[in-house]
Amino acid sequence: CGIGEIPIRTPRVTLLAAEGLGAAAVWAGAMLTRAGAAVRHAVLPAGGDALAALLAALLVKQDADLVVVCGGGGWGERDHGADALRRHTLLGHGLALAPGRATAIGRAGSVPVVVTASEAAGAAGAVLALALPLVRHLAAALGPAPRQRALARKVSSRLGLTELVLVEEGEGTVTPVAVGDAPWSALVRAEGLAWVPPHSEGHAAGGTIDVFAL
Numbered sequence: 001c002g003i004g005e006i007p008i009r010t011p012r013v014t015l016l017a018a019e020g021l022g023a024a025a026v027w028a029g030a031m032l033t034r035a036g037a038a039v040r041h042a043v044l045p046a047g048g049d050a051l052a053a054l055l056a057a058l059l060v061k062q063d064a065d066l067v068v069v070c071g072g073g074g075w076g077e078r079d080h081g082a083d084a085l086r087r088h089t090l091l092g093h094g095l096a097l098a099p100g101r102a103t104a105i106g107r108a109g110s111v112p113v114v115v116t117a118s119e120a121a122g123a124a125g126a127v128l129a130l131a132l133p134l135v136r137h138l139a140a141a142l143g144p145a146p147r148q149r150a151l152a153r154k155v156s157s158r159l160g161l162t163e164l165v166l167v168e169e170g171e172g173t174v175t176p177v178a179v180g181d182a183p184w185s186a187l188v189r190a191e192g193l194a195w196v197p198p199h200s201e202g203h204a205a206g207g208t209i210d211v212f213a214l
Contacts, residue, residue, distance in 0.1 A: 003162040011138035013037040013131075014064040016054065018071025023109035024116075024123040025070040027187070028131070032068070035132050036139045044069060051115075054106040065138050067123035068131045069115040070123045072103040081115030081138035088113075098163045100125030119204055125164050128193060146210035149174040150191075154205045157196040167211060168191035174211055190214055 003183040013032050017025030024194045029039045040063075044051060051072055058064050073093075082093040084136040084186075102117035103126040107183035111163050114130050116123035152175040164182060166176035169191045178186035179196075192211040197204060201208055 004089045008138045009139045009141075011037045011065040011135050012063060013039045013066045013068060013135065014042060014058060014066065015039050016042050016051075016067070016069045018044045018069065018118065018138075019046060021071040021118070021123060022023055022121065023121060023184075024120045028068060028070055028123065031127060031132060032135055034068075035135045037066070037135045037139055044072065049084075051080055055084060055088055055113065058111065059109045064111055066131070066134055067111060067113040068127065069113070070127075071118045072115045073104045073115045073122070073126075075102060085113060085115065096161050097125055097129055098158070098161045100129060100164075100183050101161075103130070105130065111198075120184065121182040124187060128164060129162070129195075144213050146194075146212050147192075148208045149211045151176070151205055151207055151209055154207075155179055155196060155202040155209070157200055157202040159201060160198050163196045163211070164197050165194040166197060166214075167192045167194060174209070 015029050016024055032039050079105035082090055085104055088105040093105045095103050099121040102122055104115040106113050115128040117133055150173045152173040155165055155176050163180040165176050166178040166186045167176055168189055177189050192213050194209045194211050
């Protein structure tokens with residue numbers, strides 16, 4: 001006999017793109033879709049009031065399990081993300097994450113919200129570090145298992161920050177193409193990623209590192 005059908009959890013993600021981050025939102029949507037989400041794209045009007053109003057509307061509609069805002073996180077007058085989340089529940093702003101220090105995280109009701117920095121590299125860091133694991137958690141899915149790889153050259157990292165390392169695969173080794181940053185040129189080339197924890201200053205050439213497929 002066997003099992004004819006099984007339920008599959010497909011998280012509903014609303015992906016809002018701020019002005020100037022359309023390409024980052026397209027990339028983020030592709031990554032989140034590949035992780036199992038059903039992604040709905042929308043444009044974010046300028047200003048913190050617009051974001052707060054959109055979050056309030058989402059609470060009424062109840063049609064999202066996760067909200068990701070590409071852009072809006074920043075400092076001072078550019079900090080629309082944290083301002084909007086303070087009207088709901090702000091859990092953190094200014095994360096020890098590179099790239100992505102200006103990220104704001106919180107909830108609108110019970111819905112988690114990730115507001116990325118207003119530049120593409122910061123948006124990529126927040127999506128890879130926060131949004132993708134959230135989608136997998138909501139889907140009750142396992143993420144890709146890490147593979148231990150030797151480094152073709154050393155990785156230097158700053159203490160106190162979790163830093164993203166983008167790598168290219170070689171013959172039994174990986175070569176870093178970006179550390180603590182995520183320019184488009186590196187994202188296009190990268191075949192995997194790793195994280196350097198905040199207590200580490202990096203890894204020597206020849207040392208091993210846990211690499212996750214991209």
